[in-house]
Amino acid sequence: MKTGAKILIESLLHEGVDAIFGYPGGTVLPIYDELYDSSLRHILVRHEQAAVHAADGYARASGRVGVCLATSGPGACNLVTGIATAYMDSVPVVAITGQVPTTLLGNDAFQESDITGITLPITKHSYLVNNAGELGKIVHEAFYIAGTGRMGPVLIDIPKDVQTDVVADPETVPEKVSIRGYQPTVRGHPKQIEKAVSMISGASRPVIYAGGGVIASGGDAELMRFAETMMIPVTTTLMGLGAIPAHHPLNLGMLGMHGTQSANYAVTECDLLIAVGARFDDRVTGKLESFAPNAQVIHIDIDPAEIGKNKAVDLPIVGDVRQVLKEINLKLTEKRVQSPWNDRLAEWKSQSIQPPAVDTGLLTPQYIVRTLSDLLTDSGIIVTEVGQNQMWAAQHYSFTRPRQWITSGGLGTMGYGFPAAIGASIACPDKTVVDIAGDGSFQMNIQELATVVQYNIPVKIMILNNQYLGMVRQWQELFYDRRYSYTELPSVDFVGIAKAYGVPGICVTDPADVKDALRQSLTCDGPFLLDFRIEREENVMPMVPAGAAINEMILGDKR
Amino acid sequence: MKPHTISILVENRPGVLSRVAGLFTRRGFNIESLAVGTCEEPGMSRITAVVIADDEIIEQVKKQLNKLINVIKVSDITYIDHVAREIALIKVSAEPGTSRAEVMQLADNFRARIIDVGTRTVVLEVTGDTVKIDALEKLLHQYGIKELVRTGKIAMPRGSKTVSPRK
Ligand SMILES: Cc1ncc(C[n+]2csc(CCOP(=O)(O)OP(=O)(O)O)c2C)c(N)n1
Numbered sequence: 001m002k003t004g005a006k007i008l009i010e011s012l013l014h015e016g017v018d019a020i021f022g023y024p025g026g027t028v029l030p031i032y033d034e035l036y037d038s039s040l041r042h043i044l045v046r047h048e049q050a051a052v053h054a055a056d057g058y059a060r061a062s063g064r065v066g067v068c069l070a071t072s073g074p075g076a077c078n079l080v081t082g083i084a085t086a087y088m089d090s091v092p093v094v095a096i097t098g099q100v101p102t103t104l105l106g107n108d109a110f111q112e113s114d115i116t117g118i119t120l121p122i123t124k125h126s127y128l129v130n131n132a133g134e135l136g137k138i139v140h141e142a143f144y145i146a147g148t149g150r151m152g153p154v155l156i157d158i159p160k161d162v163q164t165d166v167v168a169d170p171e172t173v174p175e176k177v178s179i180r181g182y183q184p185t186v187r188g189h190p191k192q193i194e195k196a197v198s199m200i201s202g203a204s205r206p207v208i209y210a211g212g213g214v215i216a217s218g219g220d221a222e223l224m225r226f227a228e229t230m231m232i233p234v235t236t237t238l239m240g241l242g243a244i245p246a247h248h249p250l251n252l253g254m255l256g257m258h259g260t261q262s263a264n265y266a267v268t269e270c271d272l273l274i275a276v277g278a279r280f281d282d283r284v285t286g287k288l289e290s291f292a293p294n295a296q297v298i299h300i301d302i303d304p305a306e307i308g309k310n311k312a313v314d315l316p317i318v319g320d321v322r323q324v325l326k327e328i329n330l331k332l333t334e335k336r337v338q339s340p341w342n343d344r345l346a347e348w349k350s351q352s353i354q355p356p357a358v359d360t361g362l363l364t365p366q367y368i369v370r371t372l373s374d375l376l377t378d379s380g381i382i383v384t385e386v387g388q389n390q391m392w393a394a395q396h397y398s399f400t401r402p403r404q405w406i407t408s409g410g411l412g413t414m415g416y417g418f419p420a421a422i423g424a425s426i427a428c429p430d431k432t433v434v435d436i437a438g439d440g441s442f443q444m445n446i447q448e449l450a451t452v453v454q455y456n457i458p459v460k461i462m463i464l465n466n467q468y469l470g471m472v473r474q475w476q477e478l479f480y481d482r483r484y485s486y487t488e489l490p491s492v493d494f495v496g497i498a499k500a501y502g503v504p505g506i507c508v509t510d511p512a513d514v515k516d517a518l519r520q521s522l523t524c525d526g527p528f529l530l531d532f533r534i535e536r537e538e539n540v541m542p543m544v545p546a547g548a549a550i551n552e553m554i555l556g557d558k559r
Numbered sequence: 560m561k562p563h564t565i566s567i568l569v570e571n572r573p574g575v576l577s578r579v580a581g582l583f584t585r586r587g588f589n590i591e592s593l594a595v596g597t598c599e600e601p602g603m604s605r606i607t608a609v610v611i612a613d614d615e616i617i618e619q620v621k622k623q624l625n626k627l628i629n630v631i632k633v634s635d636i637t638y639i640d641h642v643a644r645e646i647a648l649i650k651v652s653a654e655p656g657t658s659r660a661e662v663m664q665l666a667d668n669f670r671a672r673i674i675d676v677g678t679r680t681v682v683l684e685v686t687g688d689t690v691k692i693d694a695l696e697k698l699l700h701q702y703g704i705k706e707l708v709r710t711g712k713i714a715m716p717r718g719s720k721t722v723s724p725r726k
Contacts, residue, residue: 116574120581125628128573145628180724181570181631305622 004132005030005163007170008096009038011139014173017067019043019058019426020096021051025071026111027098030163043426043455046447048075050419052082053445055093057420060406061381062427063218065092065147072098073111076157077118081413084122086153088410089239090216092146093153094139101161102130116157124152132165136173144177149184150303151216184302188319188327195315196274196298197331203272203296205341206232209255212239212409213277213301215402219322220244223276225329231336233345235263237278238394241405246398252345256284257544258391262348264542264550267292275299277321280310281410290549300324363511365389365464365534369396371514372434372462375522381406381424381433385417385441387471389464391540393436415444421459422451432460432522439465439489449501452527460521461498461529466536467491474539478554498529505529562591563617564643564714566722567606567624568598568632575629579606582623588612592645592711599723603631607713634722636714643714646684647692648674652703653681662702669695680705 002010008031012020019041024032035042045051048070055066070079076097086093100109116126125145127138135158142154200206214223214236220243227234227250234244235252244251253260255267267273273295278284285291288310299306299313300321307316317324369392372380382397383406384390390407399405406424408416421435435442442463452459466473469487476484495505508517508530521528541556569575576595583590591609598605610617617635624633649671653659655678662681666673671685685695689712696707716722 117577120574120578121585126574150626179628182628303626305619305626309619 001166001168002170003030003034003163004129004135004158004165004167005034007132007135007167008139008158008163009034009040011136011173012067013038013040015065015139015143017065020067020069021045021054021058021423022069023048023051023071023075025075025098027072027100027160028069028163030160031069031096031098042069043422043451045419045422046450047445048078049082049415050422050445050448050451052079052093052095053085053413053416053419054423054426055095056082056086056091057383057406057423058427059086059091059093059423060420061403061424061431063403064427065094065143066423067094067096069096070098071111072100072115073113076115077113080118080122083119083153083155085408085411085413085416087122087124089212089408090151091153092151094142094146095153095155097155097157098163099128099157099159102159103161105159116155119155122153123155126155126157128157129159129162132162133167133170135162135170137171140173141177141179145179145182149182185304185318186302186320186323188300188317188324192315192317193324193327193331196317196328199272199296199298199315200230200232200274200328200332204339205270206230206272206274207252207266207270208232208234208274208276209237209267209278210234210240210243210276211237211278213321214240214243217277217302217321217323218402219277219325220402222322222325222329226325226332229329229332229335231338231342232274233266233342235259235266237281237284237409238407239409240278241394242399242402245400249346252349254394256281256550257286257546258395258540258542259544259550261352261542261553261555262345264544264553265348266345268549268551270295273297275301276325277301279306282310285310286544286548286550286552290551361511363509363514363532363534364538365392365532366396367511368462368464368514368532368534369393369436372518373397375515375518376432376434379432380404381428381431383407383417383421383424383433383435385435385437386412386414387438387441387469388466388474388538388540389436389438389441389470391471392464395540414438414441416441418442418445418448418459418461422448422457425457425459433458434460434462437461437463438470439463439467439492439494440469442494443492446497449498449503449527453502456526458525459527461527462521463494463529463531464534465494465531466534466538468536471540473537477537477539478543479545494529494531503527503529505531507531507533509533560611560613562609562611563635563637564641564712565608565610565617565621566634566636566714567608567630568722568724569604569606570629570631571602571604572629575627576606578627579608579624579630582620582627583608583610586612586616586620588616592709594645594711594713605722607711609712632722632724636716636722639720640717641714642717643688643712644686645689645692645710645712646686647696647707647709649683649685649696649699649704650680650706651683651699652679652705654679658702662699665695665698671695
């Protein structure tokens with residue numbers, strides 16, 4: 001004899017969940033009551049949006065499924081942005097919401113919202129549970145769906161009476177999930193793999209374009225082996241950073257709107273583009289017709305719906321990236337040597353614009369990020385907010401491994417970074433987690449300072465404070481004649497705010513103090529806040545204007 | 560852009576119809592008709608959707624539909640030989656005298672059945688492909704159509720071919 005709430009908690013433990021992020025309310029009281037004596041660790045956030053972002057950050061840092069919990073109505077609705085964020089970046093999250101009792105469903109009852117309906121377009125799947133006996137099976141299925149195939153968020157909506165119902169004989173939960181309508185293709189088609197191998201061997205100017213799928217599938221080692229055997233240069237998307245170490249000679253850096261010159265030129269000139277777990281996002285391709293205009297395209301992806309969606313593909317391979325690369329690698333026996341194409345790319349790489357140096361006397365974000373990168377190297381996990389801060393982090397931090405880089409790529413959600421950093425830190429307590437933030441974004445979930453203090457979560461917050469909604473201001477500068485319409489943010493005493501919550505902090509205005517401040521923050525045991533008052537009108541360069549071809553970059557001034 | 564007839568086999572689960580319909584509306588095009596009902600497999604339903612869109616968009620939508628957990632099989636049967644029917648109920652003004660006789664005559668020509676006779680109206684039931692029902696509807700307009708309901712198209716491939724899950 002067990003209540004639905006008890007079955008839920010036991011099922012979560014059975015899935016190996018060690019922490020969940022949540023916020024209580026009327027319709028989840030039975031669940032919270034079970035949590036009270038449970039071994040499951042619950043982190044009380046200060047806003048439900050933070051709960052789902054934290055679950056997302058937990059998932060991205062660890063590769064496991066992240067879990068959040070919220071009450072019905074307002075609680076559930078506060079999860080929406082975070083669920084959409086996870087959906088756009090294919091992150092395995094299970095979101096559990098309370099619901100009004102089944103007898104009141106559809107009545108506009110107090111704190112009722114049709115959350116399965118609201119989230120229909122932004123979930124991989126969802127359940128409205130109407131029988132406590134099925135809960136165990138549903139939880140098991142939900143974790144399976146969230147964490148396999150193209151991963152994504154799954155929502156489980158549980159009416160209050162289902163939580164309190166006592167079940168004598170719960171449905172048995174089969175160890176192996178089998179769902180008729182859900183059978184992701186993992187292995188690539190052997191004929192297609194054969195063809196890929198011959199296309200790769202025949203290409204003289206090949207480029208690999210690696211995306212988040214490489215990280216999600218754990219395919220980075222196979223990718224490296226593939227690239228090194230064939231001496232193929234690799235460019236990554238924003239989501240693919242860390243798939244190949246920053247300083248690897250074959251790494252061209254990121255491509256797209258704020259990509260490197262070498263990456264964008266290489267893609268424009270290549271004769272074979274091998275897209276691996278990447279989806280030809282418009283921020284990557286720029287004007288589609290000019291994206292890899294002379295190339296044959298091989299596209300490897302677990303999701304058949306991505307293939308041919310934006311760009312016509314010559315050879316599609318549906319399958320798990322790691323598995324497909326492994327199969328390709330088995331067939332590539334002959335090692336290739338440095339070609340004129342490699343030399344050409346190396347030359348482009350050496351000509352790329354350099355970041356501003358420290359001796360200009362100006363406090364620049366590029367210098368700050370590079371200094372952090374030097375101090376932390378391998379041991380850090382970098383989480384970002386959205387805007388210029390995100391792009392400077394992407395461009396100037398030297399990522400050496402997968403899951404070291406956590407950012408909202410697809411939806412571009414401001415306020416994501418700080419709570420996601422909390423999730424990452426709970427998942428990986430042995431790593432130093434840094435939230436590289438903008439002053440605008442940070443203020444979207446600033447209340448979580450209370451959470452990091454309550455649980456002593458040692459997240460380092462690093463605000464690149466330009467007192468602007470910087471990225472929007474940059475667009476206004478370049479495309480709206482410097483008319484800064486509502487993008488200026490008045491100065492905020494972030495160190496004072498942090499102190500009020502109980503977090504130590506330093507405000508930095510002089511480039512000479514950057515290194516010491518960073519060191520102090522990194523060596524401190526608990527959370528720490530750094531408020532860097534950076535050059536206010538610094539821009540992210542290079543930049544491809546929206547709608548232009550990716551080789552039509554604005555390079556900005558060379559300092 | 561042309562009408563595509565898409566047959567979708569789904570599990571009978573709550574929300575499956577809105578998930579399917581949502582995939583079409585998300586891309587901003589209208590569903591011409593949508594017919595749902597049970598089918599040969601217990602616990603399953605078959606949806607027949609007619610949508611107007613380019614071939615490429617239909618290809619995308621098919622792939623997206625296939626991704627839905629409760630969708631078992633999706634087939635665009637537009638280009639394969641198939642039979643298609645829909646039923647319409649049409650309530651027409653039919654004053655006693657000549658117009659009533661003419662309506663009856665028309666119904667007969669179209670093999671429509673008269674399923675209700677009132678003092679000033681009759682209700683016709685007609686089955687057929689879209690073209691036939693359109694034609695009858697057009698002819699009946701002169702008498703005055705009071706009310707019209709169509710089921711939307713249902714369709715299946717001719718011969719031994721089926722839109723069933725493999726095996
Ligand atoms: C929730 C949300 N609202 C609005 C935007 C649009 N937006 C993108 S970047 C940006 C500015 C971000 O400013 P800030 O956090 O200060 O970072 P900076 O660009 O200055 O580094 C805005 C408003 C967004 N991405 N997300």
